[in-house]
Amino acid sequence: MxxxxxxxxxxxxxxxxxxxxxxxxxxxxxxxxxxxxxxxxxxxxxxxxxxxxxxxxxxxxxxxxxxxxxxxxxxxxxxxxxxxxxxxxxxxxxxxxxxxxxxxxxxxxxxxxxxxxxxxxxxxxxxxxxxxxxxxxxxxxxxxxxxxxxxxxxxxxxxxxxxxxxxxxxxxxxxxxxxxxxxxxGGTDTDGDGIYDKDDACPDVKGIAAFNGCPDTDGDGIEDSKDACPNEAGLAELNGCPDADGDGIADKDDKCPTVAGLKALAGCPDADGDGVTDADDKCPTVAGPAANLGCPWPDTDGDGVLDKDDKCPKVKGTVANNGCPEVSAEVQKTLNAYAKTILFDTGKSSIQKQSQAVLGDIIKILNEYPNSNFTVEGHTDSVGSDKLNQELSDARANSVKEYLVANGIEASRLSAMGYGESKPIDKNTTSKGRANNRRVEINLAK
The missing domain is CATH 2.40.160.20 (Porin)
Structure with a gap:
């Protein structure tokens, strides 16, 4: 026993x-x-x-x-x-x-x-x-x-x-x-969550008793299988997703998650109620149609500058240049290529008749940039005295300016200056070089 x-x-x-x-x-x-x-x-x-x-x-x-x-x-x-x-x-x-x-x-x-x-x-x-x-x-x-x-x-x-x-x-x-x-x-608990497989709705994944053994990774009281955002604590009414700005739109669907907005605008605000989000509204405090970027004023040329602020409302330009087009390096090069072909009577400032065509081309370019100012510069070769060359270059620059103003260019957009023989672009020892130095330039005023 x-x-x-x-x-x-x-x-x-x-x-x-x-x-x-x-x-x-x-x-x-x-x-x-x-x-x-x-x-x-x-x-x-x-x-x-x-x-x-x-x-x-x-x-x-x-x-x-x-x-x-x-x-x-x-x-x-x-x-x-x-x-x-x-x-x-x-x-x-x-x-x-x-x-x-x-x-x-x-x-x-x-x-x-x-x-x-x-x-x-x-x-x-x-x-x-x-x-x-x-x-x-x-x-x-x-x-x-x-x-x-x-x-x-x-x-x-x-x-x-x-x-x-x-x-x-x-x-x-x-x-x-x-x-x-x-x-x-004798009970089996495969996932080790304290809930045995017999009663565990998720026997292979560690979970909690409140959800019959299924997990709630973010701890927001919504089990992962029903949680649209299982790794971020959220709200039951948003299927477990967070709403940082409290506008009732889940952050994952909110294009403006840190600022309370409207459901119709994917969570973004519209302060003036014109249907254009503040971020895209050029006039966020004044209602206007979407076609006008949310402003009551139009943008006729579509350059992003409203007509009321656009100094070139019918010509597409840049915001930096108040709605007017900016003169590119290529345009500047073309302008001076034309200017260098303007011909004057020998030793005088009178423009030869045959230069009227090229002056017409210059006028067309200047009209494309109505918000830009230009300087007409005169240059000579080294033949003759400095004083005479300076006077001749001044006269020729002013002669071109007067022609342009007489043909529609606003005088306030132009200035004229002579440099005499002080800025040669070629040698004055050859006839070709001297011909290149006798020239007019039209440059964008800085």
Whole structure:
């Protein structure tokens, strides 16, 4: 008997250690270890059924050590099936004392738990087994009533009484009472989130109990599968997405996420209510049509400068030049190529008639840039005195200016200056070089 007791204790340690981390209340396996008491007095005619049932000192045979172990498996819907082994030493039997008799029992039990999953968990059971007293055995039919008191989801106290009825004369019917510690185990938790696969809606992904084991990565109270922005905490009404500016439009759909705006404008503001977002509205505080970039004034030439501010409202220009076109290096080069071909009478400032065509081309260019000012510059070669050359260059520059003004160019846009022989562009030692130095230039005023 001592060896059997040690064996049962070893089984307890192994099973208890291997399942110490089980936590789910739905763990299908349960092991119970403890002590048992055997009593046949209430079944004898001496006292009648249940007479003197609780006379522990005179009638109960108790082995004060580990003396019973049972293992059961949940079958579902409150039912379970288990087997139990027990041993004892009989000193009181048939209302009298006997010499120490060995007692061994091996029993099977089908039981029904009335309040499975609660702290107080009563049950009834029926089963059968085989019992030996002093190595003489007989089969028994068993009826059981018991109670589990669970301290937590895994560990509890089990109290049980079984009536074991034998149909053999050499084994009297008797009661066997047991008390022990029960441990539930065997549940599977693949993702390790404390919610076992049996009840886990997302068994392969760590989650939380509130969502049946499914995750809420951003912690906003909306499970990831229903969260349009699972990595950013947001609002339930926006399917879990944030709304930084509080305009009711999720940041992911908001073109102006830091400024409260209108849904019709994808979350961007429209201060003047003209349907043009402030960012695109040239007049954000004054309502105007979209065709006018949100301003009440048009932009006829479409250069981004409103007519009211455009100094060239009918000619496409640049914002930097107040809506007027800017003179490019290429245009400047063309302008001076024309100017250099203007011919004067020898030693005079009078323009030859044949230069009128090229002057017409110059006028066309100047009219394309009505907001630009130009300087007409006169230059000579080195033949003659400095004084005469300076006077001649001044006269020729002014002669060209006067011609241009007389043909429609505003005088305020033009200035004239002579440089004499001070800025040659070629050698004055050859006739060709001197011809190149005798010239007029028309340059953009800086």
């Amino acid at each position: 001592k060896n059997l007791s040690r064996l049962m204790f070893a089984m307890l340690l192994i099973l208890g250690y291997s399942n110490a981390n089980a936590q789910d209340k739905n763990n299908p396996w349960q092991i119970t270890i403890g002590a048992n008491a055997v009593d046949n007095y209430p079944t004898e005619d001496v006292g009648g059924m249940f007479s003197d049932f609780f006379n522990v000192g005179d009638n109960w045979n108790i082995l004060p050590s580990l003396s019973t172990i049972s293992v059961s498996k949940n079958l579902g819907d409150g039912f379970s099936f288990g087997v139990a082994g027990s041993l004892n030493k009989i000193e009181n039997w048939n209302a009298g004392s006997v010499s120490d008799l060995s007692y061994y029992g091996l029993d099977g039990l089908i039981k029904y738990n009335f309040l499975e999953g609660t702290t107080i968990d009563p049950y009834l059971g029926v089963g059968g087994g085989y019992t030996w007293i002093d190595e003489i055995g007989a089969g028994t039919l068993n009826g059981t009533v018991g109670l589990n008191i669970w301290f937590n989801e895994n560990i509890g106290l089990t109290l049980q009484t079984a009536y074991k009825h034998s149909f053999e004369d050499y084994l009297a019917p008797h009661f066997q009472h047991t008390a022990g510690i029960s441990i539930k185990f």
